[in-house]
Structure formats: C-alpha cells, structure tokens
Amino acid sequence: MxxxxxxxxxxxxxxxxxxxxxxxxxxxxxxxxxxxxxxxxxxxxxxxxxxxxxxxxxxxxxxxxxxxxxxxxxxxxxxxxxxxxxxxxxxxxxxxxxxxxxxxxxxxxxxxxxxxxxxxxxxxxxxxxxxxxxxxxxxxxxxxxxxxxxxxxxxxxQPPAIILNQRVMEKAGVTAADIDTSKPDALLAAAGKMYVASGGNPETLGFDPVATGQSELWILGLGGQLIDAEGVPTLDNPANAKALSFLKQLMDAQGGYAKVKSFTDSFDTFGEKNQYVADQVGAQVNAQWYVNVLTPYVKDVQISAVPFKNADGQPFTVAGGTSxxxxxxxxxxxxxxxxxxxxxxxxxxxxAGAARAKTIAGTPGAINTGLFTGSPAADQAIRSEYVKESDNTGFNETIATYYDVVSTGKSYGASPAGQQIQTEVQNAITSTLLGTKEPDAALADAQTSAMRAYNQVAG
CATH class of the missing domain: 3.40.190.10 (Periplasmic binding protein-like II)
Structure with missing residues (x-):
C-alpha cells in the first residue's frame, strides 16, 4: 500500500x-x-x-x-x-x-x-x-x-493526418508529394511557396503543423520519445529537440509563432468560412473528426489528404481517444x-454506424466519413456497410487516407506523470517557438518538472 x-x-x-x-x-x-x-x-x-x-x-x-x-x-x-x-x-x-x-x-x-x-x-x-x-x-x-x-x-x-487545400497548392505549384514530413527541407520549401502575407501578417499559411495541439505527434514521428518502457518521462531525450527545432523553423518562415497563432486563432474552424473555404491554409494537420466538420461545405472546398510520415518516410500516426x-x-x-x-x-x-448513416441520409449532400472506434473489426465493418464512394474525389481520398493510417498508430504511452508530461511538452514547445528558450533548454526544464510529478506519484 x-x-x-x-x-x-x-x-x-x-x-x-x-x-x-x-x-x-x-x-x-x-x-x-x-x-x-x-x-x-x-x-x-x-x-x-x-x-x-x-x-x-x-x-x-x-x-x-x-x-x-x-x-x-x-x-x-x-x-x-x-x-x-x-x-x-x-x-x-x-x-x-x-x-x-x-x-x-x-x-x-x-x-x-x-x-x-x-x-x-x-x-x-x-x-x-x-x-x-x-x-x-x-x-x-x-x-x-x-x-x-x-x-x-x-x-x-482519432488518428491525425494532413488535409490538403488543393486550390492553394495548385496556385503555388505545389503537389501532394511535396507535403512530406519526413523531408523537412522540402516541406519548408513547399510551405514557403504557399505562404502569403500582407503587411507582415499571414493571409495564407503554407503549412499549419498545429504545433502546440499536435506537438507530441511531431516529437514521436521524428524519432523522439516521451516516456520509457516503465513510464518514466524522457522529455530531455536528444532526439526530441529535432521536432522543436523544425517547428520553430516552420513558424519563423511564416511570420513567426506569435503572428501565426494570432492568425489561426481567428479561423472560423467550425463555420462556413473555415480555413479551407477561405483558403487560409495550404495544408494542415488534423484529426479524423475534422473531415466531418468539412462535409457540409463540400461544394466550397477542394481537399485531399496525405499521411504524416515518420523520419523513415513511413506513414505514422498516434492513438488519441477516450476510455x-x-x-x-x-x-x-x-x-x-x-x-x-x-x-x-x-x-x-x-x-452507432446505423444511427450515423440515418442522420447522413437525411442531410442532402452529406458524406459518410466512417467511425474510428478503437476496434479494427468495428471500423472495417462500418466502413464496408456505410462508407460509400461519393462523387467528390478529394473527399474520397481524404477518407481513405485516414483509414490507411489508423493501423500505423503509436501509443503516447502510459505514465504516472501523464498529465504533467502533456503540460510540460506544451510549455517547452511554446517557449521554443517564441524564442525565449533553445529547444534543449526548454526540454531540460520540462523534464525536471515532469520528473518531479513522476516522483510524487511513483516514488
């Protein structure tokens, strides 16, 4: 005891x-x-x-x-x-x-x-x-x-992947192959081509990594580690700094984190003038549920999707959800x-799949994007029964991308300091993006706080 x-x-x-x-x-x-x-x-x-x-x-x-x-x-x-x-x-x-x-x-x-x-x-x-x-x-x-x-x-x-805005990409001469998280230099170049500013402020982000909301996806995807096999925090793992450094480069290339955050905070994310309708992003990391948000605006957006890729160029995602x-x-x-x-x-x-299909059937033009349940058998059964090809190729490709990546998921890991790790990763990312700390120093401070929480619980 x-x-x-x-x-x-x-x-x-x-x-x-x-x-x-x-x-x-x-x-x-x-x-x-x-x-x-x-x-x-x-x-x-x-x-x-x-x-x-x-x-x-x-x-x-x-x-x-x-x-x-x-x-x-x-x-x-x-x-x-x-x-x-x-x-x-x-x-x-x-x-x-x-x-x-x-x-x-x-x-x-x-x-x-x-x-x-x-x-x-x-x-x-x-x-x-x-x-x-x-x-x-x-x-x-x-x-x-x-x-x-x-x-x-x-x-x-809810697996994350990258939803593409084909209008913005075509205008800038960027292809889906250019949106490759395993090739940071190429991704920076693609983001730069799509980025549009007015008066020094963003009007279109070339690539929105959702840096604070998806920070752990970037850390794990680029070869880092949040905890070890025993649940002990490893936020100062040298590989973790790679993700923070790249995200800082990406923000700096698009006006800097402060301006990017102010811009993204203004998005009508759930509304009829969302960032894909308004062409405010060329590509953005999103969890699967966001495809459902975009379905009412199928006539106003031109989307597709590609998987997030790890440092080895393989599709990669993380396992977010409830319990x-x-x-x-x-x-x-x-x-x-x-x-x-x-x-x-x-x-x-x-x-649940039948109930969702009934709702969609009563909504003209709606598209069934499926359910992502945590169970592969349930996911595939619902997909087979209710997710049919629509006449919108881009949405079909987007839905298929999420189904393709769901099996590649990696756990965040379970730790006695799980809550504190989340908080400290956010602190480290924010201080790095704002330029108040170098990545290594930010992660070292995060590790100290996370270990304090771990020791309080686990001894």
Missing part, C-alpha cells in the same frame, strides 16, 4: 488514508481476489449504476447508450453528462463519493492507475470473454496499459464493467 499512501500525501489528501488502505492500487490482476485490486469482476450486473461521461452526446453516443441499457436490463443507470474535470475526479475519488464508471482521455489513465484511484480491468475483460489484444488496435491497448495491467476500456481512436475507467471506490464495479464493455462491443458500434 506504499504507492497509494505516497499518492495521497502528494495530493494533500491525508484524510482519505482509510479509504485508500482498503482499496488501493497495485497487486496481481490475475488473482481472484487481492487486498490491492479488490475482488475479481463478475458478470453479475444488477442494482444502481452511476456514470460520468457522454457530454453533449450525438447519435453515435445515444445509440450506444440505448444498446447498453438494453443489455443491462436489470440495472438502473444514472449519467452525469458533464465534461471530465481532473480536480473534481481526484477529490471525489478520495472522499469515496465517486461514480461507478468515468469517461476520460486515455492520456490520463496511467496517472490515476499509479495513484491507486482506479481499478485494473484484466478480470473485467476476461469475465465478459473479451480479448483486448484482438478487439482493439495495439496502440490503443498500449495507451491503457501500465505496470503490465489494463486500466481502462478504450473507445474511439472508461472504474474508480477504486466504485460501489457497483460489476455493473460498471458490463456497461463499459457493452458500450464498446461490435454490436454497439454497428448500432
């Missing part, structure tokens, strides 16, 4: 020592019962279930909720459909007044696992006959694996397990 006690002291939650001593983290998930992990999960789903998640659920979410409710017909389900809040979760977990199941970003799972605030789910999966290694993409499984145990039920997988965790203090863990497993089953995803 030393791990849980250290965590509580670090968080200043000494009053909850009794709770955590009764049901802290660690132990052997393969045993039937352990003082550390609690009893093994069973399929006995009855009683009341409290869940936290599904904020602003669309038809993809509501159809899966309906499916899971039908499967758990002996369970009364109450959902807190608000956004996840880390401080709120930690406080509620320490007090024991916590929901039975919580939806959160997979990047946070390792942190809460190390703190003893959530339960390992190996016996949850086995109780329901689910083999995570066959149901989910390997990178998605890696996201929720810490200390050789599985700590969450994954859902969704369901079961807090250590959950009062109805068996129902929580059954609910999460059913929500992410093949049948639930097919119900």
């Amino acid at each position: 030393k791990k849980s006690t250290r965590t509580l002291l670090a968080l200043g939650l000494a009053t909850s020592l009794g709770l955590m001593s009764a049901c802290g983290g660690g132990g052997d998930a393969g045993s039937d019962e352990s003082a550390d992990t609690g009893p093994a999960f069973t399929t006995n789903a009855t009683g009341d279930l409290s869940a936290w998640g599904f904020e602003n659920a669309d038809e993809v979410g509501t159809s899966r909720l309906d499916y899971a409710k039908q499967k758990l017909n002996g369970v009364s389900i109450k959902i807190d459909a608000t956004a996840f809040d880390a401080q709120k979760f930690t406080t509620r977990a320490a007090s024991g007044e916590v929901p039975d199941v919580v939806q959160m970003d997979r990047r946070l799972v390792g942190t809460y696992a190390a703190q003893g605030l959530i339960r390992p789910l190996d016996t949850c999966f086995s109780a329901h006959g689910v083999d995570p290694k066959s149901q989910y993409y390997p990178s998605v499984v890696d996201d929720v694996t810490y200390d050789q145990k599985l700590w969450a039920v994954p859902q969704f997988y 369901f965790v079961i807090p250590t203090a959950a009062k109805n863990p068996d129902a929580a397990c059954a609910w999460a497993v059913n929500l992410t089953s093949q049948d639930a995803w097919m119900a």
Whole structure:
C-alpha cells in the first residue's frame, strides 16, 4: 500500500488514508481476489449504476447508450453528462463519493492507475470473454496499459493526418508529394511557396503543423520519445529537440509563432468560412473528426489528404481517444464493467454506424466519413456497410487516407506523470517557438518538472 499512501500525501489528501488502505492500487490482476485490486469482476450486473461521461452526446453516443441499457436490463443507470474535470475526479475519488464508471482521455489513465484511484480491468475483460489484444488496435491497448495491467476500456481512436487545400497548392505549384514530413527541407520549401502575407501578417499559411495541439505527434514521428518502457518521462531525450527545432523553423518562415497563432486563432474552424473555404491554409494537420466538420461545405472546398510520415518516410500516426475507467471506490464495479464493455462491443458500434448513416441520409449532400472506434473489426465493418464512394474525389481520398493510417498508430504511452508530461511538452514547445528558450533548454526544464510529478506519484 506504499504507492497509494505516497499518492495521497502528494495530493494533500491525508484524510482519505482509510479509504485508500482498503482499496488501493497495485497487486496481481490475475488473482481472484487481492487486498490491492479488490475482488475479481463478475458478470453479475444488477442494482444502481452511476456514470460520468457522454457530454453533449450525438447519435453515435445515444445509440450506444440505448444498446447498453438494453443489455443491462436489470440495472438502473444514472449519467452525469458533464465534461471530465481532473480536480473534481481526484477529490471525489478520495472522499469515496465517486461514480461507478468515468469517461476520460486515455492520456490520463496511467496517472490515476499509479495513484491507486482506479481499478485494473484484466478480470473485467476476461469475465465478459473479451480479448483486448484482438478487439482493439495495439496502440490503443498500449495507451491503457501500465505496470503490465489494463486500466481502462478504450473507445474511439482519432488518428491525425494532413488535409490538403488543393486550390492553394495548385496556385503555388505545389503537389501532394511535396507535403512530406519526413523531408523537412522540402516541406519548408513547399510551405514557403504557399505562404502569403500582407503587411507582415499571414493571409495564407503554407503549412499549419498545429504545433502546440499536435506537438507530441511531431516529437514521436521524428524519432523522439516521451516516456520509457516503465513510464518514466524522457522529455530531455536528444532526439526530441529535432521536432522543436523544425517547428520553430516552420513558424519563423511564416511570420513567426506569435503572428501565426494570432492568425489561426481567428479561423472560423467550425463555420462556413473555415480555413479551407477561405483558403487560409495550404495544408494542415488534423484529426479524423475534422473531415466531418468539412462535409457540409463540400461544394466550397477542394481537399485531399496525405499521411504524416515518420523520419523513415513511413506513414505514422498516434492513438488519441477516450476510455472508461472504474474508480477504486466504485460501489457497483460489476455493473460498471458490463456497461463499459457493452458500450464498446461490435454490436454497439454497428448500432452507432446505423444511427450515423440515418442522420447522413437525411442531410442532402452529406458524406459518410466512417467511425474510428478503437476496434479494427468495428471500423472495417462500418466502413464496408456505410462508407460509400461519393462523387467528390478529394473527399474520397481524404477518407481513405485516414483509414490507411489508423493501423500505423503509436501509443503516447502510459505514465504516472501523464498529465504533467502533456503540460510540460506544451510549455517547452511554446517557449521554443517564441524564442525565449533553445529547444534543449526548454526540454531540460520540462523534464525536471515532469520528473518531479513522476516522483510524487511513483516514488
């Protein structure tokens, strides 16, 4: 129980020592019962279930909720459909007044696992006959694996790729082959050809790397490392500076980071004058969901896509998405397990695919871009059933690109300092792009802060 006690002291939650001593983290998930992990999960789903998640659920979410409710017909389900809040979760977990199941970003799972605030789910999966290694993409499984145990039920997988603006590219004489992240010099040249400024301020960005939003994609894609195999931060890895240096070059070639950020902040990203309609970008890194944003404007944009490539020239992406965790203090863990497993089953995803197809059928000109679920079988089944060729070649190519890259994903990795690593990478990128620190110095400072967080939790 030393791990849980250290965590509580670090968080200043000494009053909850009794709770955590009764049901802290660690132990052997393969045993039937352990003082550390609690009893093994069973399929006995009855009683009341409290869940936290599904904020602003669309038809993809509501159809899966309906499916899971039908499967758990002996369970009364109450959902807190608000956004996840880390401080709120930690406080509620320490007090024991916590929901039975919580939806959160997979990047946070390792942190809460190390703190003893959530339960390992190996016996949850086995109780329901689910083999995570066959149901989910390997990178998605890696996201929720810490200390050789599985700590969450994954859902969704949003791979990033590069969406091209063919109008801007053709005007500048740039081809899709020129947008190659494995060839930094060629990419800088292509961005320079497409870049347009007025009065020293950007009017069109040749290439928007989304430097702060996709910083870890760049670091991992160009050969860097965020954590080691044990979850220890490695932000000062010498290879990481390569990505920061290139992003600084790219920003400087397009007016500098301050001007680029001011320009991109002005984008009507979700509206009818978005950056592709208004020709404000020649190419931009985007997660798969952004293709859905562009579909209403199919007549106003000319897009295509290419994969992000790693330093070896191979397609590369990272495994972003959410998951369901079961807090250590959950009062109805068996129902929580059954609910999460059913929500992410093949049948639930097919119900979601049908619901999305129905919505699209009722929207003139809409294009079905598919669903990216975290499960390769579900992805392919939905694609085969509902994703049909449209009369827009560019959108067809874009949709196909995301399907092509999803299997190349790499996990960000699970770490006790997962939350802090995210924050410190952002700090390092920002200070580098603004020119206040050199990449090596920025990453060294980030590593110091990340290791402080790691040691507070993991000792």
